[in-house]
Amino acid sequence: MMRSSPVSKSSRRSFLKAGLMGSAALSFGSALSVISGCSSKPVSYPLNASDKAVYRFLNKEDVSMVAALIPVIAGDSFPAAPEQQRSAIDQTLPRIDLFLYRLGDFNRKEIRQLFDLLHMRVARGLTTGVWQDWSEAPAEDIAAFMQSWKHSSLALFNNAHNAFTDIIGFAWYSNPDVSGPLGYSGVTDTLRAALPQFQQT
Amino acid sequence: MKDIFAQGLEKGWKVLAAHEQPDSTTLEADVAIVGSGAGGATAAEFLSKAGLRVLLIEEGKLRYQKHFKMDELDAFSSLYQEGTARKTSDGAIAIYQGRTVGGSTTVNWTSTFRTPEQTLAHWTETHGLNGFSKEQMAPWFEERERALNMQKWLVPPNGNNSVLKKGCEALGYSAEVMVRNVNGCWDLGYCGFGCPTNAKQSMLVTSIPSALDRQAVLLSGARVERFHFKADQIQTLECSALDADANLLTGSKIHVRARHFVLAAGAIGSPAVLLRSEAPDPYDTLGKRTFLHPVNSTTATMTEPVKGYEGAPQSVYSDEFLWRDGVAGAAGFKLEVAPVHPGSLAAQEASYGNRLAQRMRELPYTNSMIALQRDGFHEESPGGQVKLRDDGSPVLDYELNDYVWEGLRKAYLTMTEIQFAAGARTVSPVHHDARDYSSWAEARSEIAKLPMAELRAGLFSAHVMGGCVMGEDPRRSVVNSLGEHHQLPNLSILDGSTFPTSIGANPQLSIYGMVAMQASALAKKLT
Incomplete structure (x- = not known):
């Protein structure tokens, strides 16, 4: 079943070559596994003291990184008051966790490799220009690396940029607390009363 | 129920x-x-x-x-x-x-x-x-x-579909009403999430x-x-x-x-x-010969709310450009609209931060138009190839060549023209290098310069065939x-x-x- 395919081995080699040439057209995971050479295990731990939910994909380092990225993706749709900011991040992390958990084996592995790479200080600094811990990184620095990934000539970084903006943007704006004020109808009271799937059982 | x-x-x-x-x-x-x-x-x-x-x-x-x-x-x-x-x-x-x-x-x-x-x-x-x-x-x-129960949809099109109808009519392009497979549809607009009423x-x-x-x-x-x-x-x-x-x-x-x-x-x-x-x-x-109907899209901000998230997601289409250059001729495309739900709109936009937040504040005014390229009819449209990754899971190689890019650029231009003809305030192709254009004249000259390239153009497919x-x-x-x-x-x-x-x-x-x-x-x- 798990056959090792000569095609993908050679494409890894050609990525390194193409990467040096400044034009790669590969998904980032197989390349990052070459660069990072390791991958950590997912860790489940309580979301916060009052919540029994556990993350099924995100580990502690991921949480710190994703929490730093959310306000950058959200821009001025991110609340200004500190207590609302905390609650917005607490609401969004489990949504991102669920989305990542359900991506399927291959994508889960790819994202894991990307995240692990970005947890290694030197690799992170070289690829993003962010050298400090994620929790201490200024939003401008994060926005700057996102912009440079977007316009990179390496497909690797374009794909990573797209993964971050797609997943975090999707999880942020699909939250009824965020989309409701924008005018999105969602589940109205009428529908909630009329449809059996919304009835308490 | x-x-x-x-x-x-x-x-x-x-x-x-x-x-x-x-x-x-x-x-x-x-x-x-x-x-x-x-x-x-x-x-x-x-x-x-x-x-x-x-x-x-x-x-x-x-x-x-x-x-x-x-x-x-x-x-x-x-x-x-x-x-x-x-x-x-x-x-x-x-x-x-x-x-x-x-x-x-x-x-x-x-x-x-x-x-x-x-x-x-x-x-x-x-x-x-x-x-x-x-x-x-x-x-x-x-x-x-x-x-x-496939029947022509008799309910008036929602605002999002009306943009396609209005724009096509203004320009003299065909625009037809779709047939839908529904029975007792509530016209809610959530078909893509699993029909909540079993009407589909x-x-x-x-x-x-x-x-x-x-x-x-x-x-x-x-x-x-x-x-x-x-x-x-x-x-x-x-x-x-x-x-x-x-x-x-x-x-x-x-x-x-x-x-x-x-x-x-x-x-x-x-x-x-x-x-x-x-x-x-x-x-x-x-x-071999795997086809996608590669889709590109343009996002318009209309002057009145169109609420692209409410009502039958697709009810109007135009085949004006589908067969125009002959079955085996230049790339042709079908024009439709896509429902505009907030998560999907955010994910499809190539932006984030304040620019994306501004787009999202215009959610009720947003029209999303799409063009589906007809692939596989021309020798320069051989389709992609399904392969297996190391873990046995499948992946599709699909090369975007000049034949397809020509059709995609034509579609960006056509959709933008239709949206302006329907009264759009601004139109932006879904493309990393595009921005909001405020007139058809501006859009036409800017779209002509956009690089037609992988990971610059925002492309998707909901129709995998072959x-x-x-x-x-x-x-x-x-x-x-x-x-x-x-x-x-x-x-x-x-x-x-x-x-x-x-x-x-x-x-x-x-x-x-x-x-x-x-x-x-x-x-x-x-x-």
């Missing part, structure tokens, strides 16, 4: 979840069908009506009305292949395919077209198909149209219940790994069980024995099963016109993977009609 699936379960339908079966369970049937979407479910209906014992196998989880809560994140992550993250191997084209009981029919937007006569004629003349003339196919389409006549509430009423067995959460052969006969089918969420492997296996096997796992899944099985492929045709293509010449095809595998006598492939080109229209009825014809022939052969 009656939930047809819940009622069926109560009256004793045989519905199994793979994770509840003991390891190494063996299931037996007359016919085992891989995939419960448009192809597999239609085959299940016709074969079980002929008295055959059918086993319908689905990788996704069984989800039905009680799960359909109009929640974008839950729906997208649970009802689609790879949690909506499926992409071509270079990441350039996002691919949306269903992965749930009912397949893509559970999440499609109900848009219904017969296979265009140009496509049927091209298949007959260029690909040598038998039985696919417009006249020969008409009774099969008619039968399915009746069975699935998807496989989940039509052909699958019909088969289950006739003693068919449904097995969900089972990933089909491979066939095992004895000479040229498939002996067994090997499945891996997935957990209750149909997400992670449990480590258990299920084996399936049957007289005949039907592959209907879609245009990526069907070739993948055969590739993993190392099935005979003497002329190297397997996985990969196990039909033909009477085994050197150029995988199956014959009845879907019978050229080398394996007890295998039929009955889904959109057998289309020798793309359809040139949303493909659900093309699959239903074709499979109704092919499955009827198979039922005669097996009974």
